[in-house]
Amino acid sequence: MFGRWGNVLPEPTQNAPGPLVLVVGPSGAGKDTLIDAAKVHFAHIARLHFVRRIVTRATSQWEEHDSVSEADFITLLGIGAFCLHWHAHGLSYGIPKTVETWLAQGDTVVFNCSRNVISQAKAQFPDVKVIRITASPSTLAARLKG
16 A cells, blocks of 8 residues: 555755655545554654644645634744745634744654645755645545535
């Protein structure tokens, strides 16, 4: 299941920034399910971080994230708490700035990301890997309906 992940999860080094792994795809494709499985599969790798996003949405059983109000999100954005942020589907999403420290130490960082942020991430970080998750339109529709 994780054969392809082996190519994007190299052994961390102290000499170079670590890779930022963006897991992207449409809503309902299974990104969070795959990330949850990867957390278990790669639990033995101490320098691999799966980042919780900060989202202006209530918590849910389907996704691990930290919920904040839109006002709190704007405050966090204003004080520079995010290394990446975006808006999608009427919600705001942020990635904590601590990611920069981990990458600078050579650690690998993984998170569920919007496809619209790939260019920004590549401009900002030296080693960005992208894992695209897809599903058929009928599967996406069924998952989103559920």
